[in-house]
Amino acid sequence: MASHIIAQAQAYLPNIPLTMVSQGAEALVFTTTTHPCLPVSEQTDTTYIIKYRPSKPYRHPKLDAQITKHRTISEAKIMHKLGQLGIRVPRLVAVDAPKGIIWMHFVGKLLANGEMSSLKNWLWYLERVSAPGSATDAGTARILTQVGREIGRLHMHDIVHGDLTTSNILLEQPHTDMNDTDWEPVLIDYGLGSYSGLPEDKAVDLYVLERALLSTHPVFSEKYNAWVLEGYALGHAEVGGKLGGKKCTETLRRLDEVRMRGRKRSLLG
Amino acid sequence: MSPVTLSFPQFPECSVHVTVWCKISNTAAIKQQLMEGNQNYGHFAFINSDMVTSKAHLYSAIYRTLTNQVNGTMTSRNLNSEATISLSMNNKKITDNLKKFGINEHSERIIVLEFFEENGVDHCDSLKTLIEGEEAEFTDAFLRAHINWGELIKVYKLDKNKEMYYKEEQNREELFNVLNGSIQLNGF
Ligand SMILES: Nc1ncnc2c1ncn2[C@@H]1O[C@H](COP(=O)(O)OP(=O)(O)OP(=O)(O)O)[C@@H](O)[C@H]1O
Numbered sequence: 001m002a003s004h005i006i007a008q009a010q011a012y013l014p015n016i017p018l019t020m021v022s023q024g025a026e027a028l029v030f031t032t033t034t035h036p037c038l039p040v041s042e043q044t045d046t047t048y049i050i051k052y053r054p055s056k057p058y059r060h061p062k063l064d065a066q067i068t069k070h071r072t073i074s075e076a077k078i079m080h081k082l083g084q085l086g087i088r089v090p091r092l093v094a095v096d097a098p099k100g101i102i103w104m105h106f107v108g109k110l111l112a113n114g115e116m117s118s119l120k121n122w123l124w125y126l127e128r129v130s131a132p133g134s135a136t137d138a139g140t141a142r143i144l145t146q147v148g149r150e151i152g153r154l155h156m157h158d159i160v161h162g163d164l165t166t167s168n169i170l171l172e173q174p175h176t177d178m179n180d181t182d183w184e185p186v187l188i189d190y191g192l193g194s195y196s197g198l199p200e201d202k203a204v205d206l207y208v209l210e211r212a213l214l215s216t217h218p219v220f221s222e223k224y225n226a227w228v229l230e231g232y233a234l235g236h237a238e239v240g241g242k243l244g245g246k247k248c249t250e251t252l253r254r255l256d257e258v259r260m261r262g263r264k265r266s267l268l269g
Numbered sequence: 270m271s272p273v274t275l276s277f278p279q280f281p282e283c284s285v286h287v288t289v290w291c292k293i294s295n296t297a298a299i300k301q302q303l304m305e306g307n308q309n310y311g312h313f314a315f316i317n318s319d320m321v322t323s324k325a326h327l328y329s330a331i332y333r334t335l336t337n338q339v340n341g342t343m344t345s346r347n348l349n350s351e352a353t354i355s356l357s358m359n360n361k362k363i364t365d366n367l368k369k370f371g372i373n374e375h376s377e378r379i380i381v382l383e384f385f386e387e388n389g390v391d392h393c394d395s396l397k398t399l400i401e402g403e404e405a406e407f408t409d410a411f412l413r414a415h416i417n418w419g420e421l422i423k424v425y426k427l428d429k430n431k432e433m434y435y436k437e438e439q440n441r442e443e444l445f446n447v448l449n450g451s452i453q454l455n456g457f
Pocket of ligand 1: 021022023024025026027028029049051090104105106107108116118163167168170188189190191
């Protein structure tokens with residue numbers, strides 16, 4: 001990673017200790033134990049996430065600043081909206097839009113093998129490290145159903161995620177009395193999120209996740225996906241009742257078409 | 270009681286004094302002096318404490334104020350008015366928000382802020398002569414006890430049906446999340 005980008009982040013965030021956890025195409029993600037809004041005298045040792053969108057040297061500086069600000073605000077607004085709707089998201093802590101910085105709560109924890117509790121890592125852990133059979137047991141079914149349910153609830157509010165990979169689904173244990181195998185999924189990374197009521201956009205969300213499950217967890221992906229879709233219907237019913245059911249059917253029908261297009265494309269490609 | 274002095278991690282060169290006052294009998298006069306631009310009053314931000322639900326709520330607005338200053342995106346003339354309107358969801362309506370979040374004729378409880386630079390002078394001692402009232406302790410319990418729920422719900426566009434929910438002790442954090450998001454996204 002070009003160290004000048006990290007240096008820029010640090011210059012924008014004086015006195016904030018930064019530990020890099022991810023470097024994507026769009027943003028750098030850091031953890032820190034400093035809360036930006038709390039006075040020095042009231043800091044605790046809670047961990048927070050900082051997502052920083054660096055400027056792109058190939059863009060015109062003025063346009064670059066606009067784009068950075070716009071994307072930062074868009075992501076933060078969606079997160080705020082979803083939080084208010086009672087959908088599990090990392091809650092916003094602070095936003096410094098002109099600098100391209102979002103602060104949010106840290107979600108999840110480390111698995112027994114030291115990896116972050118993303119859906120991807122957790123399924124890998126079950127498949128490779130955990131007891132045989134646990135990848136397809138009732139606990140796993142529950143979690144994947146919950147994943148689908150969250151997506152259904154998101155879509156019922158006409159918000160689409162735009163990048164539903166298994167690393168953009170984190171698992172957390174919000175209640176202290178939850179046992180080790182029990183998790184609640186949290187969808188993160190709304191950088192490509194948008195408002196849309198179109199079955200097509202929603203179906204693409206589901207398709208992206210389906211492909212992600214297939215490529216990273218080929219052995220059980222069919223089962224996983226069936227659970228996700230089961231939950232998806234539940235989420236719709238919960239938010240929208242009968243109308244929800246109708247919308248769900250529309251999107252699932254569309255999903256068949258999207259799959260077909262995908263298959264054609266891979267035959268041609 | 271001496272003022273609480275706060276400094277924020279990213280802004281070490283700036284400190285903020287906070288004092289809280291109750292049973293104030295001269296709010297109309299203070300307001301008048303502020304309008305007339307009396308310098309003795311101009312050092313301070315006078316904030317309607319009934320619109321502030323917790324310390325963290327105030328801190329969120331102070332963070333936005335200092336960030337706006339650094340970024341050159343302040344919408345009002347100085348840090349004092351900026352801090353007051355930073356409590357709102359829409360910092361472009363300056364007059365309106367100064368009325369809602371600033372001192373008004375009816376305020377009996379206010380929070381007074383003074384921003385001052387490292388090693389700079391502060392004027393907190395003069396507050397005793399400016400405010401006819403009693404000093405109170407800056408605590409969550411004090412702020413929580415005097416919330417003007419009706420106004421709060423209106424200005425933050427909270428769901429009216431959730432008033433009882435937000436009032437419950439265990440949903441405090443949820444209330445804060447909503448207010449905080451509104452403040453952080455204010456102006457965008
Ligand atoms: N709130 C959070 N709590 C814990 N970890 C997080 C959080 N947000 C992000 N992360 C970690 O940082 C990684 C990248 O975050 P995010 O997907 O938002 O950034 P991105 O730049 O859009 O990434 P990519 O381009 O790889 O999709 C996540 O996969 C996750 O491991």
